[in-house]
Amino acid sequence: MVSVRVSVSIVPDKFELIGIISKPLSYKGKLKVKRKEGVQLLNLPEFLLLLRDQEYVPYYLEEFEEFGDSFYLIKLDEIDTEESARALRGSGLYVQKEFVAIEKSEHAHxxxxxxxxxxxxxxxxxxxxxxxxxxxxxxxxxxxxxxxxxxxxxxxxxxxxxxxxxxxxxxxxxxxxxxxxx
Known part of the structure; x- marks a missing residue:
């Protein structure tokens, strides 16, 4: 996949934050993602946007599973080592709004x-x-x-x-x- 930067101005209108990468989960680049409270995925998107260094970068989603009530385990295209996964720690994950349902929560922030x-x-x-x-x-x-x-x-x-x-x-x-x- 060729990395393409996405205009920051379109993200609030068309995309929703679904979680934050907390840490790598394996030496093969799997990531543990803290789910945003009150956001539920309705369908799996083909790609996600990651907020890195104030820019949104698209990644194709290779693997996805729910992990308990609070986490997702994901594998992204081109993220194949623990080092490359560790570099994404703290990055926000965004999907198109049509893929999520949102509930209000007092702890969502x-x-x-x-x-x-x-x-x-x-x-x-x-x-x-x-x-x-x-x-x-x-x-x-x-x-x-x-x-x-x-x-x-x-x-x-x-x-x-x-x-x-x-x-x-x-x-x-x-x-x-x-x-x-x-």
């Missing part, structure tokens, strides 16, 4: 934070958000920090500023929370 760099007011860079965990009573940011995982409740009181352009989330975690993971 949180999944968009996957791939964001978290910066704590007191500790500096914490790590990259790998997943949003729903434990039933609240949503939790799962942040990869070196060899460790940091879990921070996804509540407005801790989140200071979200910058979509730089894909960063500034937080002020409760005293001692980040230190637990050091």
């Amino acid at each position: 949180l999944y968009e934070l996957v791939g964001y760099l978290v910066i704590d007011k007191n500790h500096g860079e914490v790590g990259i958000i790998e997943e949003i965990i729903d434990n039933g009573s609240q949503q939790i940011l799962q942040i990869v920090r070196g060899e460790y995982e940091v879990l921070v409740p996804a509540v407005d009181a801790f989140m200071i500023k979200r910058d979509e352009e730089t894909r960063t989330l500034q937080i002020e975690a409760p005293d001692g929370l980040i230190d637990l993971y050091s």
